[in-house]
Amino acid sequence: MSEGASWRDGFKADYERIFVEPWSPYVGAILLVMVILGLMTSGLFWGVYGGLKLWGDWLNSAIGLGEVLKIRTELDSPLMHRMSLMNITLLSGAFAAALMSRQFRVSCAPKLEYLWGALGGTLMGIGATLAGGCTTGGFLTPAIHSSPAGWMMALGLMTGAASGLKLLLWTLENISWGMRAPASVGASSRERYPLLGILIAAAIVTWTLVWANGADEKLANRAIIVISGFAMGFILHRSRLCFARGFREPFMTAEGDMTKALILALAIAIPLASLLFQKKVIDPYVAIPATFWLGSLLGGVIFGVGMVFAGGCASGAMWRASEGNLKLWIAIAFFAWGGSTFSGILRSWDVMTPDVNLDGLEFTKVGIQAYLPDMVGGWGWTYLAGFGTLLLWYIFVRYNESTERFTVF
Numbered sequence: 001m002s003e004g005a006s007w008r009d010g011f012k013a014d015y016e017r018i019f020v021e022p023w024s025p026y027v028g029a030i031l032l033v034m035v036i037l038g039l040m041t042s043g044l045f046w047g048v049y050g051g052l053k054l055w056g057d058w059l060n061s062a063i064g065l066g067e068v069l070k071i072r073t074e075l076d077s078p079l080m081h082r083m084s085l086m087n088i089t090l091l092s093g094a095f096a097a098a099l100m101s102r103q104f105r106v107s108c109a110p111k112l113e114y115l116w117g118a119l120g121g122t123l124m125g126i127g128a129t130l131a132g133g134c135t136t137g138g139f140l141t142p143a144i145h146s147s148p149a150g151w152m153m154a155l156g157l158m159t160g161a162a163s164g165l166k167l168l169l170w171t172l173e174n175i176s177w178g179m180r181a182p183a184s185v186g187a188s189s190r191e192r193y194p195l196l197g198i199l200i201a202a203a204i205v206t207w208t209l210v211w212a213n214g215a216d217e218k219l220a221n222r223a224i225i226v227i228s229g230f231a232m233g234f235i236l237h238r239s240r241l242c243f244a245r246g247f248r249e250p251f252m253t254a255e256g257d258m259t260k261a262l263i264l265a266l267a268i269a270i271p272l273a274s275l276l277f278q279k280k281v282i283d284p285y286v287a288i289p290a291t292f293w294l295g296s297l298l299g300g301v302i303f304g305v306g307m308v309f310a311g312g313c314a315s316g317a318m319w320r321a322s323e324g325n326l327k328l329w330i331a332i333a334f335f336a337w338g339g340s341t342f343s344g345i346l347r348s349w350d351v352m353t354p355d356v357n358l359d360g361l362e363f364t365k366v367g368i369q370a371y372l373p374d375m376v377g378g379w380g381w382t383y384l385a386g387f388g389t390l391l392l393w394y395i396f397v398r399y400n401e402s403t404e405r406f407t408v409f
Contacts, residue, residue, distance in 0.1 A: 028239020069344025093233025120310025125338025132289020160304015
């Protein structure tokens with residue numbers, strides 16, 4: 001073999017290892033935490049639902065439901081809204097990763113699966129509205145911010161996932177319409193996919209630098225969101241990291257790697273985030289929804305059922321949709337519409353309208369802002385509660401992996 005061929009083969013092997021072979025979910029969890037902490041040092045936090053709801057508000061306004069649902073007439077631009085921008089760049093990051101690994105392919109589903117995607121997406125929109133966020137903004141981010149609202153939603157998600165799997169099993173046993181797999185879509189040449197993925201990554205870097213070095217202060221502040229959203233989408237795709245799987249798989253197959261990756265992420269993020277709160281780098285309350293405990297629990301149950309039928313949570317649905325999964329594009333669309341519509345309904349009932357109590361904390365009819373260090377009087381008990389919960393979760397998952405005692409199927 002010639003020397004030239006040898007070094008080219010070496011570069012190709014490294015490329016395959018990094019951009020084609022899947023990463024461990026544990027590696028993905030650690031990298032995701034690093035990006036989240038980077039956002040927090042800039043006074044920001046990761047959220048998904050708020051951006052999807054904005055998309056739903058635009059849709060409802062376009063179809064004439066804006067006035068009925070009392071949606072503001074002047075909506076933020078999808079590129080200027082913080083969470084919407086993060087969602088867009090997350091989709092871009094996952095799309096670039098799918099292209100660079102040559103895993104992008106339009107994937108059609110049986111007809112019934114599209115109905116399940118619409119139903120699941122709508123339920124996720126309802127659940128996220130009640131919980132103040134999805135698996136990201138209602139569970140992960142509040143848990144990192146030491147709020148029991150995150151853990152209460154986790155309990156609801158587990159309950160909803162188990163219930164949703166039982167319902168899904170019933171449909172598989174009793175409904176046969178629309179289950180015939182469609183003809184596969186012909187695969188186009190994928191030789192140029194990696195180059196296109198690299199060009200998208202280069203465009204994101206350029207976008208970030210232009211905004212960061214521009215004269216507009218608002219755009220400069222948004223630059224970190226552009227690169228962070230892209231990085232999260234890339235990481236999620238490469239590691240196949242999915243919150244829905246973390247809550248669903250123990251009850252479905254007893255497989256616990258994804259759940260243990262989430263536990264690892266929180267075990268790293270909670271103490272590091274606490275240092276940022278103690279140093280007053282970021283106010284923890286900015287990411288704590290006023291939904292503890294009823295909204296978090298009920299929203300988690302509804303969201304958990306929805307994510308089983310949809311086949312993914314919010315962030316998981318987005319990175320998988322970026323691979324060309326048409327069912328999950330349906331789920332995302334109905335998630336956005338359902339969140340906007342149900343939010344408008346609850347707004348008319350004055351359910352989610354925030355108020356402030358004598359302690360300066362926001363509250364709604366479904367809960368209150370809850371921050372453990374303030375509730376228990378310090379970080380000692382907060383760490384004990386957080387790590388104790390993670391230990392119990394790990395013991396449950398590890399026990400179920402060995403016994404399959406809690407599997408539904």
